[in-house]
Amino acid sequence: MNWQNAIGGLLEQYASGSGAASRQEARDHYDQISSAVPTDVLGQLIGPALASLGSQQVSERVYNSATEMSPDQRGSLVGTLLQGLGSSVGAAALPALLGQLGVNRSVIDDPTNASPDDVAKLATHAHENDPSLFERAMSFYAEHPTLVKVLGTMAVAAIARNLSARSQSA
Numbered sequence: 001m002n003w004q005n006a007i008g009g010l011l012e013q014y015a016s017g018s019g020a021a022s023r024q025e026a027r028d029h030y031d032q033i034s035s036a037v038p039t040d041v042l043g044q045l046i047g048p049a050l051a052s053l054g055s056q057q058v059s060e061r062v063y064n065s066a067t068e069m070s071p072d073q074r075g076s077l078v079g080t081l082l083q084g085l086g087s088s089v090g091a092a093a094l095p096a097l098l099g100q101l102g103v104n105r106s107v108i109d110d111p112t113n114a115s116p117d118d119v120a121k122l123a124t125h126a127h128e129n130d131p132s133l134f135e136r137a138m139s140f141y142a143e144h145p146t147l148v149k150v151l152g153t154m155a156v157a158a159i160a161r162n163l164s165a166r167s168q169s170a
Helices: 003-015 023-036 039-051 055-066 071-089 091-101 116-129 131-143 145-151 153-169
Strands: none
Touching: 003 023, 003 153, 023 145, 023 153, 039 055, 039 131, 039 153, 055 116, 055 145, 055 153, 071 091, 071 116, 071 131, 091 116, 116 131, 131 145, 145 153
16 A cells, blocks of 8 residues: 555545644644655655745744754754755855854854754745755655654644645646
8 A cells, every 4th residue: 555545535634724633633643644655755745845834934843843853963954954055155154144143153063063043043044045955954854753743733734735735646
Protein backbone atom coordinates (compact mmCIF):
# COMPACT_ATOMS: atom_id res chain seq x y z
CA MET A 1 0.00 0.00 0.00
CA ASN A 2 1.41 3.38 -0.95
CA TRP A 3 1.35 6.40 1.33
CA GLN A 4 -1.53 8.05 -0.58
CA ASN A 5 -3.74 5.07 0.15
CA ALA A 6 -2.58 4.85 3.77
CA ILE A 7 -3.50 8.44 4.65
CA GLY A 8 -5.76 9.47 1.77
CA GLY A 9 -8.78 10.00 3.99
CA LEU A 10 -6.80 12.16 6.37
CA LEU A 11 -5.47 14.28 3.50
CA GLU A 12 -8.98 14.68 2.06
CA GLN A 13 -10.08 15.98 5.44
CA TYR A 14 -7.44 18.73 5.28
CA ALA A 15 -8.05 19.46 1.60
CA SER A 16 -11.72 20.09 2.38
CA GLY A 17 -10.76 22.57 5.11
CA SER A 18 -11.80 20.44 8.06
CA GLY A 19 -8.40 19.64 9.55
CA ALA A 20 -7.63 18.94 13.17
CA ALA A 21 -10.01 20.12 15.86
CA SER A 22 -7.27 20.44 18.47
CA ARG A 23 -3.53 20.66 18.84
CA GLN A 24 -3.40 17.05 20.06
CA GLU A 25 -5.40 15.86 17.07
CA ALA A 26 -3.01 17.74 14.73
CA ARG A 27 -0.07 16.04 16.45
CA ASP A 28 -1.73 12.64 16.06
CA HIS A 29 -2.39 13.38 12.41
CA TYR A 30 1.23 14.33 11.85
CA ASP A 31 2.30 11.05 13.46
CA GLN A 32 0.20 9.25 10.85
CA ILE A 33 1.61 11.40 8.05
CA SER A 34 5.25 11.03 9.07
CA SER A 35 4.95 7.27 9.49
CA ALA A 36 3.35 6.82 6.05
CA VAL A 37 5.09 9.39 3.85
CA PRO A 38 8.73 8.89 2.83
CA THR A 39 11.12 11.43 4.37
CA ASP A 40 12.28 12.68 0.97
CA VAL A 41 8.68 13.46 -0.04
CA LEU A 42 8.03 15.28 3.23
CA GLY A 43 11.30 17.17 2.85
CA GLN A 44 10.13 18.60 -0.45
CA LEU A 45 6.79 19.74 0.94
CA ILE A 46 7.50 21.12 4.40
CA GLY A 47 9.29 24.28 3.22
CA PRO A 48 6.57 25.40 0.81
CA ALA A 49 3.92 24.57 3.41
CA LEU A 50 5.63 26.68 6.06
CA ALA A 51 6.31 29.47 3.56
CA SER A 52 2.56 29.77 3.02
CA LEU A 53 2.06 30.80 6.65
CA GLY A 54 3.49 34.31 6.37
CA SER A 55 6.47 35.90 8.11
CA GLN A 56 4.98 36.43 11.58
CA GLN A 57 3.73 32.85 11.75
CA VAL A 58 7.03 31.52 10.41
CA SER A 59 8.94 33.43 13.07
CA GLU A 60 6.69 32.24 15.89
CA ARG A 61 6.53 28.63 14.71
CA VAL A 62 10.26 28.28 14.08
CA TYR A 63 11.05 29.94 17.42
CA ASN A 64 8.72 27.52 19.23
CA SER A 65 10.29 24.51 17.58
CA ALA A 66 13.83 25.83 18.13
CA THR A 67 13.16 25.95 21.89
CA GLU A 68 12.70 22.17 21.69
CA MET A 69 15.80 21.52 19.55
CA SER A 70 19.07 20.23 20.87
CA PRO A 71 22.08 22.48 20.23
CA ASP A 72 23.14 20.09 17.46
CA GLN A 73 19.73 20.31 15.80
CA ARG A 74 19.77 24.12 16.01
CA GLY A 75 23.31 24.05 14.65
CA SER A 76 22.27 21.90 11.70
CA LEU A 77 19.41 24.19 10.73
CA VAL A 78 21.43 27.36 11.32
CA GLY A 79 24.36 25.94 9.36
CA THR A 80 22.12 25.36 6.35
CA LEU A 81 20.69 28.88 6.61
CA LEU A 82 24.13 30.48 7.04
CA GLN A 83 25.56 28.57 4.10
CA GLY A 84 22.73 29.76 1.86
CA LEU A 85 22.83 33.33 3.14
CA GLY A 86 26.61 33.41 2.77
CA SER A 87 26.22 32.34 -0.85
CA SER A 88 23.66 35.03 -1.57
CA VAL A 89 25.19 38.02 0.29
CA GLY A 90 28.81 36.90 0.23
CA ALA A 91 30.79 35.47 3.11
CA ALA A 92 32.39 38.84 3.88
CA ALA A 93 28.97 40.49 4.28
CA LEU A 94 27.52 37.74 6.48
CA PRO A 95 28.71 39.19 9.84
CA ALA A 96 27.12 42.55 8.98
CA LEU A 97 23.86 40.86 8.02
CA LEU A 98 23.81 38.94 11.29
CA GLY A 99 24.41 42.22 13.14
CA GLN A 100 21.46 43.83 11.34
CA LEU A 101 19.26 40.89 12.25
CA GLY A 102 20.37 40.90 15.88
CA VAL A 103 21.83 37.42 15.58
CA ASN A 104 24.89 36.51 17.63
CA ARG A 105 27.82 36.57 15.20
CA SER A 106 29.49 33.67 17.01
CA VAL A 107 27.08 31.34 15.18
CA ILE A 108 29.24 31.74 12.06
CA ASP A 109 32.05 29.81 13.76
CA ASP A 110 29.81 27.52 15.80
CA PRO A 111 26.15 27.26 14.72
CA THR A 112 25.38 25.17 17.83
CA ASN A 113 25.68 28.46 19.78
CA ALA A 114 22.50 29.72 18.11
CA SER A 115 19.65 30.57 20.43
CA PRO A 116 16.03 29.83 19.49
CA ASP A 117 15.66 33.55 18.77
CA ASP A 118 18.67 33.42 16.41
CA VAL A 119 17.13 30.48 14.55
CA ALA A 120 13.80 32.28 14.18
CA LYS A 121 15.45 35.49 12.94
CA LEU A 122 17.55 33.66 10.36
CA ALA A 123 14.61 31.58 9.13
CA THR A 124 12.37 34.64 8.90
CA HIS A 125 15.02 36.56 6.99
CA ALA A 126 15.41 33.67 4.54
CA HIS A 127 11.62 33.39 4.23
CA GLU A 128 11.35 37.06 3.32
CA ASN A 129 14.48 37.42 1.17
CA ASP A 130 15.42 34.03 -0.26
CA PRO A 131 12.37 31.75 -0.45
CA SER A 132 14.25 28.93 -2.18
CA LEU A 133 16.81 28.87 0.65
CA PHE A 134 14.01 28.92 3.20
CA GLU A 135 12.28 25.98 1.55
CA ARG A 136 15.51 23.97 1.30
CA ALA A 137 16.39 24.68 4.94
CA MET A 138 12.94 23.68 6.18
CA SER A 139 13.42 20.19 4.76
CA PHE A 140 15.35 19.74 8.03
CA TYR A 141 11.99 19.10 9.69
CA ALA A 142 11.36 15.96 7.63
CA GLU A 143 14.04 14.26 9.72
CA HIS A 144 12.52 15.52 12.99
CA PRO A 145 8.79 14.72 13.18
CA THR A 146 8.60 15.64 16.86
CA LEU A 147 9.74 19.17 16.02
CA VAL A 148 7.13 19.48 13.27
CA LYS A 149 4.46 18.84 15.87
CA VAL A 150 5.85 21.74 17.91
CA LEU A 151 5.41 23.98 14.86
CA GLY A 152 1.69 23.81 15.61
CA THR A 153 -1.67 23.06 14.14
CA MET A 154 -1.42 25.61 11.32
CA ALA A 155 1.87 24.14 10.13
CA VAL A 156 0.55 20.58 10.23
CA ALA A 157 -2.55 21.69 8.30
CA ALA A 158 -0.42 23.41 5.65
CA ILE A 159 1.77 20.31 5.28
CA ALA A 160 -1.30 18.07 4.98
CA ARG A 161 -2.84 20.36 2.35
CA ASN A 162 0.39 20.31 0.33
CA LEU A 163 0.53 16.52 0.58
CA SER A 164 -3.07 16.32 -0.56
CA ALA A 165 -2.37 18.50 -3.57
CA ARG A 166 0.68 16.40 -4.43
CA SER A 167 -1.21 13.12 -4.13
CA GLN A 168 -4.01 14.43 -6.36
CA SER A 169 -1.54 15.52 -9.04
CA ALA A 170 0.46 12.28 -8.91
